[in-house]
Amino acid sequence: MTELREKNVVRANIIQSDITSHLTAEEIQEIDTELSHVPYKSGAAIDALKIVQSKRGWISDESLRAIAHHLEMSAEDLEGVATFYNLIYRQPVGEKVILLCDSVSCWICGADTIKEKILAKLGIDYGETTHDNRYTLIPVPCLGACDRAPVMMVGDDLHRNIDDKIIDSVFGDLNEDNDSNESRLNSGVKNSSVKNSNSNSEEGQS
Numbered sequence: 001m002t003e004l005r006e007k008n009v010v011r012a013n014i015i016q017s018d019i020t021s022h023l024t025a026e027e028i029q030e031i032d033t034e035l036s037h038v039p040y041k042s043g044a045a046i047d048a049l050k051i052v053q054s055k056r057g058w059i060s061d062e063s064l065r066a067i068a069h070h071l072e073m074s075a076e077d078l079e080g081v082a083t084f085y086n087l088i089y090r091q092p093v094g095e096k097v098i099l100l101c102d103s104v105s106c107w108i109c110g111a112d113t114i115k116e117k118i119l120a121k122l123g124i125d126y127g128e129t130t131h132d133n134r135y136t137l138i139p140v141p142c143l144g145a146c147d148r149a150p151v152m153m154v155g156d157d158l159h160r161n162i163d164d165k166i167i168d169s170v171f172g173d174l175n176e177d178n179d180s181n182e183s184r185l186n187s188g189v190k191n192s193s194v195k196n197s198n199s200n201s202e203e204g205q206s
């Protein structure tokens with residue numbers, strides 16, 4: 001009985017060390033800096049997710065479990081935070097994420113038309129990544145620039161008063177792919193969808 005208990009303790013320690021070692025020293029250091037600013041560990045949940053996502057591009061199940069362990073939270077509770085916050089990606093995304101505002105001011109100023117043009121240009125729908133892995137398109141609520149609607153972010157760049165010229169200047173180099181994009185759209189071929197999921201893996205992690 002004692003021997004069995006000792007084996008279980010050893011096994012639990014190995015599992016815990018495997019989980020913890022999934023985070024890099026740099027990630028742990030940055031998360032710990034955030035922890036020093038909050039009264040309880042779970043208060044740093046979003047910042048911890050953002051830190052790991054900034055290094056890896058997205059939050060895999062392994063990353064989620066490692067962060068939860070470090071914050072002394074259950075993976076389920078942290079999953080709830082990650083799912084609620086729509087800028088935490090639970091599947092791999094492209095090199096740049098396009099955040100297209102679909103709130104009321106942008107909608108009144110033609111966001112639907114802009115959306116259709118971007119969809120045609122990239123050959124993807126909301127939640128999908130281009131076949132060359134350059135862009136993932138995600139709808140978001142107000143980006144805080146309503147007086148310059150319609151608005152989108154591409155990577156770190158905010159684009160206001162979006163029109164055909166801006167779409168062409170941002171995605172102009174994709175013109176050569178237009179025909180193949182449209183035929184892929186018409187044939188119903190879709191790229192991998194970025195939706196919160198519990199069944200992803202570390203595959204594709206940079």
Ligand code: FES
Nearest residue numbers: 101106142143146
């Ligand atoms: S409604 Fe689009 S930026 Fe505010």
